[in-house]
Amino acid sequence: MSRRQYPFHLIEPKWQQAWDEQQTFRAFNPGDSVPGHHPFGQRHQLAGKTPTAAELPAKYYILDMFPYPSGAGLHVGHPEGYTATDILARYRRAAGYNVLHPMGWDSFGLPAEQYAVKTGQHPRITTEQNIANFTRQIKSLGFSYDWSREVATTDPDYFRWTQWIFLQIYNAWFNPETSKAESINTLQYPADCDTEEKKRAYRDSKRLAYVSEAPVNWCPELGTVLANEEVIDGKSEVGGFPVLRKPMRQWMLRITSYAEKLLADLDTIDWSDSLKEMQRNWIGRSEGAEVDFQVAGSSEKIRVFTTRPDTLFGATYMVLSPEHKLLKVITTEEQREAVGDYQAFAATKSDLERTELAKEKTGVWTGAYAINPVNGEKIPIWIADYVLASYGTGAIMAVPAHDTRDFEFAQKFNLPVVQVVQPNDPKTGWQGFTDDGVSVNSGFINGLPTPEAKRKITAWLEERGVGKKTINYKLRDWLFSRQRYWGEPFPIVWKNGQHAALPESALPVLPPTLEDYKPTPDGQPPLARATDWVNLPDGSKRETNTMPQWAGSCWYYLRYLDAKNGSGFVGSEAESYWMGSSSSSTITSQPTTKSTPGVDLYVGGTEHAVLHLLYARFWHKVLFDLGHVSTPEPFFKLVNQGLILGEDGQKMSKSRGNVVNPDDVLKEFGADAFRLYEMFMGPLQDTKPWNTRGVEGVYRFLGRVWRLFVDEKSETEFEQAETVAADAQSQRELLDLIKVDARIQHSAATPAQLKTLHTCIKKVTEDLEAMRFNTAISAMMVFVNEAMTWEAKPLAALKTFLQLLAPFAPHVAEELWDRLHSAFPIPRAALVYAPWPKFDPALLVESEIEIPVQVNGKLRDVIKVAADADTAAIEAAAKASEKVKAFLDGKAIKKVVVVPRKMVNIVAG
RNA sequence: GCCGGUGUGGCGAAAUGGCAGACGCACAGGACUUAAAAUCCUGGGACCAUAAAAAGUCGUGUGGGUUCAAGUCCCACCACCGGCACCA
Numbered sequence: 001m002s003r004r005q006y007p008f009h010l011i012e013p014k015w016q017q018a019w020d021e022q023q024t025f026r027a028f029n030p031g032d033s034v035p036g037h038h039p040f041g042q043r044h045q046l047a048g049k050t051p052t053a054a055e056l057p058a059k060y061y062i063l064d065m066f067p068y069p070s071g072a073g074l075h076v077g078h079p080e081g082y083t084a085t086d087i088l089a090r091y092r093r094a095a096g097y098n099v100l101h102p103m104g105w106d107s108f109g110l111p112a113e114q115y116a117v118k119t120g121q122h123p124r125i126t127t128e129q130n131i132a133n134f135t136r137q138i139k140s141l142g143f144s145y146d147w148s149r150e151v152a153t154t155d156p157d158y159f160r161w162t163q164w165i166f167l168q169i170y171n172a173w174f175n176p177e178t179s180k181a182e183s184i185n186t187l188q189y190p191a192d193c194d195t196e197e198k199k200r201a202y203r204d205s206k207r208l209a210y211v212s213e214a215p216v217n218w219c220p221e222l223g224t225v226l227a228n229e230e231v232i233d234g235k236s237e238v239g240g241f242p243v244l245r246k247p248m249r250q251w252m253l254r255i256t257s258y259a260e261k262l263l264a265d266l267d268t269i270d271w272s273d274s275l276k277e278m279q280r281n282w283i284g285r286s287e288g289a290e291v292d293f294q295v296a297g298s299s300e301k302i303r304v305f306t307t308r309p310d311t312l313f314g315a316t317y318m319v320l321s322p323e324h325k326l327l328k329v330i331t332t333e334e335q336r337e338a339v340g341d342y343q344a345f346a347a348t349k350s351d352l353e354r355t356e357l358a359k360e361k362t363g364v365w366t367g368a369y370a371i372n373p374v375n376g377e378k379i380p381i382w383i384a385d386y387v388l389a390s391y392g393t394g395a396i397m398a399v400p401a402h403d404t405r406d407f408e409f410a411q412k413f414n415l416p417v418v419q420v421v422q423p424n425d426p427k428t429g430w431q432g433f434t435d436d437g438v439s440v441n442s443g444f445i446n447g448l449p450t451p452e453a454k455r456k457i458t459a460w461l462e463e464r465g466v467g468k469k470t471i472n473y474k475l476r477d478w479l480f481s482r483q484r485y486w487g488e489p490f491p492i493v494w495k496n497g498q499h500a501a502l503p504e505s506a507l508p509v510l511p512p513t514l515e516d517y518k519p520t521p522d523g524q525p526p527l528a529r530a531t532d533w534v535n536l537p538d539g540s541k542r543e544t545n546t547m548p549q550w551a552g553s554c555w556y557y558l559r560y561l562d563a564k565n566g567s568g569f570v571g572s573e574a575e576s577y578w579m580g581s582s583s584s585s586t587i588t589s590q591p592t593t594k595s596t597p598g599v600d601l602y603v604g605g606t607e608h609a610v611l612h613l614l615y616a617r618f619w620h621k622v623l624f625d626l627g628h629v630s631t632p633e634p635f636f637k638l639v640n641q642g643l644i645l646g647e648d649g650q651k652m653s654k655s656r657g658n659v660v661n662p663d664d665v666l667k668e669f670g671a672d673a674f675r676l677y678e679m680f681m682g683p684l685q686d687t688k689p690w691n692t693r694g695v696e697g698v699y700r701f702l703g704r705v706w707r708l709f710v711d712e713k714s715e716t717e718f719e720q721a722e723t724v725a726a727d728a729q730s731q732r733e734l735l736d737l738i739k740v741d742a743r744i745q746h747s748a749a750t751p752a753q754l755k756t757l758h759t760c761i762k763k764v765t766e767d768l769e770a771m772r773f774n775t776a777i778s779a780m781m782v783f784v785n786e787a788m789t790w791e792a793k794p795l796a797a798l799k800t801f802l803q804l805l806a807p808f809a810p811h812v813a814e815e816l817w818d819r820l821h822s823a824f825p826i827p828r829a830a831l832v833y834a835p836w837p838k839f840d841p842a843l844l845v846e847s848e849i850e851i852p853v854q855v856n857g858k859l860r861d862v863i864k865v866a867a868d869a870d871t872a873a874i875e876a877a878a879k880a881s882e883k884v885k886a887f888l889d890g891k892a893i894k895k896v897v898v899v900p901r902k903m904v905n906i907v908a909g
Numbered sequence: 910g911c912c913g914g915u916g917u918g919g920c921g922a923a924a925u926g927g928c929a930g931a932c933g934c935a936c937a938g939g940a941c942u943u944a945a946a947a948u949c950c951u952g953g954g955a956c957c958a959u960a961a962a963a964a965g966u967c968g969u970g971u972g973g974g975u976u977c978a979a980g981u982c983c984c985a986c987c988a989c990c991g992g993c994a995c996c997a
Contacts, residue, residue, distance in 0.1 A: 003946065003947045233994095272913095273913075273914095274913045275913095277912060277992085278912085278913080278992055281911090281912065281913095281993055304997080305996095306997060307997065361995085384995095385995085386995045387995080387997075388995075390996090391996045391997075397997085403997070405995050472997090474996050606991075610992085610993095680922095681921065682921065685914095686915085687915090688921070688922090689920095689921080691920080693920090693921095693933095693934050694921065694933070694934060697933050701932095703947095703948090774922075774933095775922095778922090778923080778933075779931095779932085782932070850928085851928090853928095854927085854978075856978095857977065862928070894977090895977060896977085899927065902927055903927045904927095905977050905978060907977050
C-alpha cells in the first residue's frame with residue numbers, strides 16, 4: 001500500500017460521530033421545537049422556536065430507494081445513488097432549504113425466510129443482523145440521513161399502517177362517474193340486489209381489493225404465486241425458476257381502474273422519457289372497437305376486440321382462446337374431441353413453453369361458423385393459443401391479409417386471405433401489410449384512408465348495436481397475495497366462505513411464531529401451520545396469505561414524513577408541508593428556492609421501472625382520492641442511476657468474482673475518496689465500469705487539497721508521532737500537531753485569484769443544479785491545481801472553496817474548516833448550514849480574449865482582441881494576422897463571418 | 910419484431926452549431942532520494958516529416974446531406990446495452 005495521503009482514518013469517524021451527536025442532519029417538521037444550539041435553527045433564526053409550516057424554510061424532499069438489507073451487505077452500486085442524493089441534500093441545506101433526506105429498510109423478503117426454513121431461526125433475527133450491517137456500512141460513508149426517521153417495513157409499528165392502507169383499499173371502490181376511488185359506502189346497488197346476500201356479493205365484486213379464483217403464476221420452487229410483473233420469460237424474476245398456470249383463490253388489487261390516470265399523469269411528472277415509455281408500454285393502452293359476431297345457427301354472439309375495425313371486410317375466420325366460455329356451447333359434435341384435446345394441450349403448457357413454442361402456430365377448428373356483421377359472410381371459428389384469454393374479450397376476428405399472426409396461422413391452415421387495405425406506396429405488397437393505407441374490397445368504406453375508415457365503420461356498428469368504440473389495456477390487476485411467512489399478514493378473516501375486514505383496533509396483525517417456516521404438506525401457506533393463530537374464538541379463520549414485498553415499499557416515503565406517528569400513517573400537517581407544493585414565504589431572501597409537489601427528487605435503479613414505481617403511484621392515487629394525501633403523484637422528479645460494472649466491464653456478480661466491496665475501498669482510500677470517485681466516474685445515469693486506479697486519482701486530489709491547507713513539516717511530525725501512538729483515541733489527539741499552512745493569510749485575494757475561485761463557484765453550482773457531478777469535481781481539481789501555485793493563500797477564498805467541496809467530501813472539508821476557524825479569529829459557523837457561495841459575474845469578465853481565426857473553416861491562427869471589440873475590429877485583427885495572410889495569399893475574400901467573442905471565419909477562393 | 914438509449918485517444922470521460930479530447934487514469938522523460946515509495950515538473954489523438962522542430966494532412970461507429978462552420982442538426986445504415994414481445 002502506498003503512503004496515506006492524509007489522515008482520513010482519524011478524520012472520518014471523528015466527524016461522523018460529531019454529526020450523530022449533534023443531530024446535524026435532523027429535519028424539522030412543522031410544530032417541532034428547534035433546539036437552541038442546532039445549526040439549522042441558527043441559520044434560519046429559528047433556534048429555540050417551534051416554527052409552523054409557514055415559518056419554516058421551503059422544503060426539499062430528496063429520497064433514495066431504500067434497500068433490501070441482504071446478507072451480502074452493500075456493493076458499490078448502492079452508494080452511487082446515495083452519494084448523488086447526499087451531495088444534493090448537503091447542497092440544498094447550504095442553499096437554505098429544509099431538507100428531508102431519510103433512509104430505511106425494505107426488510108420483508110425471501111432470503112431471510114429461506115434461511116429460516118433451513119435453520120429454524122426466526123427471519124426477524126436475520127433481518128435485524130443484516131440491517132445492523134447495512135447501517136454500519138452506510139454510516140461509514142458519511143451520508144447526511146436523518147436517522148431519527150428510519151423505518152423498516154418489518155417493524156410492527158410500520159406494517160400496522162401497511163395493513164391499515166390495505167383496509168382503505170379494501171373498503172373502497174372506483175366510481176367511474178367521478179373517476180375516483182370512494183368509500184364502499186357510497187356504492188349504489190342495482191335494483192336486482194334485493195337481499196343482503198346479493199348486496200354483499202355486489203359490494204365484494206366492486207372493491208379495489210377483491211378475491212379472484214383465476215389462473216395464477218404458480219412457482220413450485222418458490223412455493224408461491226407471482227405477479228405478472230415478477231415473471232420474466234416464463235420464469236420467476238427471483239431465482240429464475242419455472243412458473244406454471246394454476247387456478248387459485250387470490251387477493252387482487254384493482255390497479256386496472258387506474259390505468260388511464262397512471263398513463264395520463266405521466267405527463268405531469270419529471271421522469272426520463274425512457275422510463276415513462278416503459279410504464280406506457282406496460283399499461284399498454286390501445287384504442288379500437290368491440291364487434292359482435294353472431295354464431296351461425298345459434299343465438300350466441302361472440303364479442304371480439306380489434307384495433308383495426310376498418311379491416312372487418314377482410315375477416316376470413318375467427319379465433320377464440322382455448323379458455324373461452326362459449327366453446328362448450330358452439331363446438332360441434334364432430335370436433336368436440338379435437339377441441340377438448342387442444343384445450344388440454346394448451347392448459348398443460350407452462351408459460352415458458354408457450355413463449356418458447358410461440359414461433360409455430362397451433363389450433364383446431366370448432367366446427368362452428370360465425371356471421372360477419374358487415375357482409376353476412378360465414379367464417380369458420382377456430383381455437384388457438386395465440387389468442388390470450390386475459391386480453392380484450394379472449395376472441396379475435398382474424399384478418400390474415402393485414403395481421404402478421406393471423407397471416408402465419410392462415411398460411412399454416414390454408415385459410416383464405418383477402419386484401420382490404422391498399423398500401424399508399426404502390427411498390428409495397430399488400431400481403432401482411434399492417435400499416436395504415438386505403439380501404440379496398442370493403443363496401444361502404446372503400447377509398448377511405450385507414451383513420452377515417454375506422455371512424456366510419458365504428459359509427460356504422462354502433463348505429464346497428466353490433467359494436468362500439470373501446471379502449472383496452474395490457475395492464476392486469478395486481479395479484480397481491482403470496483404464500484409466504486415473512487410478509488405482512490392480511491387484516492382479513494373468513495367466516496362461512498365470506499371475507500371480512502378486521503377493525504382498525506386489531507392492527508397490527510402480527511405473524512404467529514412458527515417452528516417450521518415451510519408451506520404445509522397439502523400446499524397451504526406457512527401461516528396455516530399456526531392453528532391457534534388461524535382459528536379465532538368466534539369460529540372465523542384468519543387469512544393465511546401474506547402481502548407481497550412491494551406492499552411496504554408502496555408508501556414508505558410517506559412514513560418518513562412523520563415516522564413516529566402512533567395515531568395515523570402520517571400526520572396531515574407533516575404530509576402537506578413535505579409533499580405539498582406551496583412555497584414557504586420566509587424564503588423570499590432566497591429567490592432560487594422553489595419547491596415541487598411530492599418528493600422533489602427520487603433516485604434509484606431502473607430495475608423498479610414498472611414494479612415498485614407503478615404500484616406506489618397506484619397506492620398514492622388511491623390515498624389521494626380518499627383524501628389522505630395532498631398530491632396525485634408521489635415522485636415529482638425521478639432519476640435512475642446507471643449500473644456500475646466490474647473492472648472487467650462485466651456485470652458485478654459473485655460467480656464472476658468481480659464484486660468490489662465498499663469496505664475494502666474505504667479502508668484504503670477513505671469515504672471521501674470513495675464518494676468522489678463514484679461521482680467522478682461519469683454521468684450518474686450512465687453504465688460504467690469500476691476502476692480502482694481511478695479511486696487513487698481522486699484520492700490524490702484530496703491529498704492535494706489537504707496539502708493546500710496544512711503545513712507539511714507539522715504533517716510529517718504528526719505521522720511520526722502517530723506510528724507509535726497506542727490507540728485510535730491517542731492518535732486522534734495527535735491530529736492537533738498538524739498546523740495550518742503559514743501561507744494562508746487573512747488578506748485580500750488578487751483579481752486573478754478571485755477569478756479562479758469564482759469560475760469554480762459558478763461551475764460547481766451550475767453542475768450541481770444539473771446533476772453533473774463529474775464535471776463539478778473536475779472544476780474543483782482545476783481550482784486546486786491553480787491554488788497550489790499561489791504564494792499567498794487568502795483565507796476567505798480557501799474557506800469558500802471548502803464550502804464547494806463539502807457536499808462531495810464532507811469529512812475532509814469539515815476538518816479543514818474547523819482548523820481554519822481555530823487558526824484565525826473569525827466567527828465560527830457550522831459548515832453544513834453555511835450559506836452557499838454566490839459567484840460574482842463581474843469578477844469573471846476578461847479584458848482581452850483569444851479568438852480563433854479560420855480560413856475556409858480550418859483553424860489557422862488564434863488572435864488576441866479586446867473583449868468588447870466589435871465586428872469590424874475583430875475582422876481587421878484577423879486579416880492582420882501573418883499566419884492568416886499566408887492562407888489568403890492570391891485568393892479573393894468572398895465572405896467573412898465574425899461572431900464577436902467567439903470566432904472568425906474567412907471564406908476565400 | 911417493436912420501443913428507448915449509447916457509439917469521441919491505450920482507458921474513464923469533456924465540449925449553448927464556433928479552437929475536439931477539459932479533468933482524471935495509465936504511460937514516458939526529468940527533479941528530489943544512497944535507493945525506492947510518495948511528491949513536484951514536463952510531454953502526449955493519428956499520420957507525414959525531421960537530428961530536433963516548424964509547417965502540413967487526417968480524425969468523434971459507417972455513408973450521404975444542410976451550413977461560412979457539424980461530435981452536436983437532418984436522412985439512411987451498422988454495432989452494442991436496456992425494456993417489451995402472439996396484447997388482436
